[in-house]
Amino acid sequence: MRHFAFLFVMISTSLCINAQTSQQQKNMIAFAKLYGYVKYFHPSDEAAALDWDRFAIYGAGKVLHAKSDAELSSTLQNLFRPFAPSVQIGKNPVFKKSLIIPADKNYYKPAFWFHTGVGFSDNPIYSSVRLNRPQTAKKGRPSGFAPFTQAIEALALRGKEIKMSGRMKVDVSESGTGHFWLRVDRADNKMGFFYNMDDKPAIKNEWQSYEFTGKVDSDAQQIYFGGFLQGEGTIWADDVKLFERDKEGDAWRPVDIKNGGFETAGQSSHAEGWFTGPVEGYKYAVNPSDNNKILEITNDNSAAQPDPSSVTITTAVDYKASPKPGEVITAALGPNIEAVVPIVLYCTTEHTFPAGNAGNLAMLKKEMDAFFNENRNATSLALRLGDVVIAWNIFKHFFPYWNNASQSSDAILEKAVAKSFTDPTPLAFKETLLQMTEPLNDGHVWVGLNNDASNAYTLPIQFDWVENKVIVDKVFDKNAGDVQPGDIVDKIDGQSAAAVYKDKMSLISGSPQWKSYRAMSNFAAGSQNSPVKLTLLRGDKTIELPLNRDLPVGQYGTAVNNLRKKSGKVTDGIYYLDLNTLSKDTIDSWIHDLAGAKGIICDLRGYPNSNHNLINHLLKTGEDTKWMFVAKTAHPDQQKIEFKDFGWNMQPQQPAIKGKVIFITDGRAISYAESYMGFVKDFKLATIIGQPTAGTNGNVNPFTLPGGYTISWTGMLVKNHDGSAHHIKGIIPDIPLQRTLKGVAEGRDEFYEKAVQLIQAE
Template identity: 40%
Template sequence: MRLSLVAAGLLLSVGAAVAQAPAPAPAPRTVQHLETFARLYGYVRYFHPSDEAAAIDWDKLAVLGAQRVEQAQTEAELKTTLLGLFQPIAPTLQLMPAGKTYVFKAKDITPPSLKGYEIISWQHQGMGQGSAQSPYHSRRMHRRELLKDPAARATFGTLTKSVNAMPYRGKSFRYTALVRNASPQDGPGALWARVDLPDRGTGFFDNMADRPIQSKEWKEYEIKGTIDPQASVLYFGSMLVGSGQIQVDNIQVAVQEDGAWKTIFATDFEEDEVKQYPRSISGQANTSRFVANNSNDAYSFLVSATDAAQGKHSVVIRSLDKAEAQAESVAGSSKALFPQQAQIGEVVQEDLGSGLRCVLPLALYGTKDATFPAANKAALESLQAELKQLTPSRFTGNDRAVRLADVVITWNIFQHFYPYFAVTNSNWPAALPEALRAAYPDQSEEDNLKNLRRLTARLHDGHVRVQPPARANNYRYLPIRWEWVQNQLIITHVAGDSLGVQRGDIVTKINGQPAAAYFREAEQYISAATPGWLHYRAAGETLMGPPNAALALQVQRPNTESQAVTLHFNKAGLRNDESTHPMSRLISPSVYYLNLDRIPMDAINELLPELTKMKTIICDLRGYPKGNHPLISHLLSQPDTAKRWMRVPHFIYPDQKRIAGYTPFGWEMKPSKPHLSARIIFITDGSAISYAESYMGFIEGYKLATIIGQPTAGTNGNINPFTLPGNYTISWTGMEVRKHDGSQHHGVGIKPSIYLEKTIQGVREDRDEFLEKAIELANAN
């Protein structure tokens, strides 16, 4: 399935870390209490249908709950704490002694008269997060699904501008603007700039994470950098993080030519009308004006005619208060997502640990205005007041409560909605106390990142990526690429001639460790469904590090003594699959090559008359297709009838018990003319994931080609990313995808009919042995 790409590199969150003395390891009782809280949190958040629970800020409640629960010294204190946290939003919750089943009386939650009442209960098609375009939806019966919840998810608002960077490759640039922060006690402001490479890599990024704008006075701020020699687009803008208001004026971008600065973009907003900017994300270079990146509808972007730094106009970026944000939200449908519904009298009745068992209704009666019974007003207002004191823009991974909350939220999302536990052997229940213990003594954002990555690595989901907050995301790359070939770590690409290493060198040690041990350490933080994807990810992750940090290598090349080489993390990343292969080429009069990782469908369409004359077409899909899956329609002889190979589970009960069915999806492709009758050979490997595997699923399922290479990543389906307190973002697979014949795909992938391995000699000779095999097969045709 095609991935939903999320714009990266724009988040910034600045707040004073909570000063803490080094924390000892938590007592076993504390971990057990936190685990009990975590389980109850998931049951109430995702399955209790009260209006009060639906309206609460659940991220804040996770942080507050962690703070309170770790103070409980006994099980009796824990019970009192949990009731204080959850009964104001779930008044029908009961906490009982564990180990026995209780009789729940439906009359206790039934109003005297049912006139005007309907049954309110949760339905989850996957795990919905309020996007109308998503295949995932969470909705309470007889309640509208709020398609956007900006007040709860507001993180940043930014103005974005892009210019074509290719004319300025290799040049220094300078970006300046006048900015003032009208309310520095709230969120910080910042300028930001990013240089993008053609392969979706980043050549430069600065978001002023180390120097946030917090002055109430107009001042000029500056970002300086170099436009990468391979750059495609320069993005820049200004942003407000969290709540508050900033003003921006007199923006200028210049490049250095012949020792002088040449302006390539400038605006003082005097030409702009006094009104709101359009709300979208800029995707085109050379747009004439800025646009507002405001996907959560929680910010206002207004060209103002008051208090400008120069002239009459400036731009005001302002966070919307809750009432404003909700007024701009889009209410969704209240129609049922699927037929099944929890009924009055059905309850979650589960042991939570710490000697407690919860009894919690899954369905309530409700009028159009409120669910029954109503919560205690005073207790609810007290809880809401306490939550209001928490400021999300100041949450960081340095705060133990935030780290614990991140574990609680993450564990519950997968516990209740991850579709692949049956095939991954994840032992997810054991992962919760382990992650809580690890989160307790950690003292840094990096420690929290590692803990979240180690936790989610248990899922064996190749879509899982745990991204740090932008202020902590300052990685650079070594000027090489490497991979494991014939059980040796081989350098496959080198960016430069004076590094002391060359293509084909064997790396025997890294920072004094055997290379294999160094990689095993890295792999514990990577979620992967197959060895191929694990090796692909590890080869990239091990080349990332802090700017200018050193990595000591011991390398061996033929007929020479082993030598020590030191490299530094200071380059833009090289692609794993960097090669000299063009988008397409005629290999021989009867054989054509298509690099599906690079060639767009428009270019394939232009080639179709020539392709119809070929005896063999080699399609290279070692990577990610460039929107060219319609090529499949020219290979099909009959309409696609596989309509259920993607499916989103229906959940009405927690812990994935008694799944209520599935919503199926397929591509439903039809044959297109001209039909390509040539022999088709597909090359693939473990770097092919998601959309690439949907593509390869058709090739395998309809037997459209000979597949050579290595198994694909074994991970497919739309991702469903979420953001945690502290602005860590986690992507994951939210739907189940099978092969076209209904068999397991996850952890299996598309297997080639001819399996291939690279050789060290082939790497040293800069040969593509997979393509050589494809050509050999074509010539033997």
């Protein structure tokens, strides 16, 4: 009877956590807000050194259990005290400035965070520094991935089942995971079975055995297998084996591989028969263990040590609104709870004041590591909530286009927290992140999940939205069956094509024109070789067409470009330049012919091939306009923002192009393409025809989230050269055009035809 009672308690607790209560929602909102204020604006040394990703997950797990506002206040105070002892939390917190003012201020300097954008990527445009605190760059930082690999021919194993096994031990107390992996490569660069333990990585510092099975495709060419260290730490591997059998139920038979026990070391003590680097920032070795040898991979701590010459201390910043010593913010975390957070602390060369309790901080870090090791992927509610907290705070404090967002930051947080409670799988949580970022209306937003193959393949067909219908635009493969340009897609897998189009748009961030393009690009995406049925309308005929998704999404863009019109002279005196594929060198070699041409058609329906040197030959005068702006701030909630401005400083170059120039563009033109088109539009360098560009420009500032997620977004504000708004609107054509069903069915490029007509009319 006692066992049943225990089981009931465990099940009830699980259901309670997954059925969100109003108190839990309140707890998470309060934690999320305090997290951002302290991480990005409280300058203590302890906070700056904290693993904030792990703390987000650990803290989310802790605050979930607070059953009242009073208990929440106590939980938050206990969570943040080890690294932010001067932060005060409660219903009406009383803050004493004596907490942050040392007895003798003569030996101290002010420390505060100063953000240019926000600095967590390798992009030098964005940075985050603490005034008067050392910034130490690391050299030889691990690339994040150190594999050991072997390959065998697959011919003798075609059609069979295959099993890989091995033993691994891991020491990743700092960060990282251990993995075995196996991949089947098929004909025509297609990928078959693939598994790398990403859903259940090795994380324990004890020898454990791992195995997994897959199927070898009938057209398999090679089988690759091995393992890797992801991130920082050390892994030890041994007893790698492969087995094969004809069908389920048969006995497994060993497959010959080289040096699966790592008993033989080659040059530099590497494992003979295996590819083992070199990989910058990692060391490989074959070491003795008990009565045999094992492979060891570790990040190179000697290479990752601070380079003394790279230690810098920022003592002054270009920022008029720098906060003063003793400055604090009082932030409402919820209806009955506030926090007072110092954003300036005094510091010496050794430490910020006041120092946290080293023992409590060490205990917190130990608990964080242990909790993280049990909550490493998005099957964990705590990780999902922690990821929402991390991502939301980046947008809350640093996203530059909140004026163009469709929801407030608080509304976005509340919805994302609520949905996180019900996500059953990592893939479902990816959709939550997509829903969370969609209201930002930022076309640079992409949400990725490691090894997510759910939408990795598509059909060899380009679709488009024309006259309020999904249509077949182009067909890449003659073997695609009875499908023709101009066919109207009525249904896909029995669902209304128009409804599927709108559903896809609802998970895409950006302007309407960009969302439409993205929705059409992944309209038929799905898993490899999965079946899909199109219901097509052609005149008075209805065609049911069964197909398989066999085109990797990564090859879709190449397939589109392969059907584009080729650059060159199209008729006497008229040149066509496909700026998506044409190189700078080719433009330079043609420039004298282009300068004397009657007309040039520049096609920028897509992304330029690093060829904006063409602008120099169109400009009549030099320019030094500033149209890109990165926010500078030391205050939360995007207060007291100043800007660092940038431009291209383009200058005229001879020979000048003097003929009629037409630029064709549409919603596919994004970012760099819009910088290009901005010069054409704002300096009146050509006539622009087509449709508005994507309305998203500026350098991205991507970040990763625990659980294997990556999110990109726009980290800077970009305007037109005259200072007017560019975001969402895009570059508006001088002559707007729309495609027609008739034109698509006839295989005509109506925009190109219009360009030729305009030049010939001169």
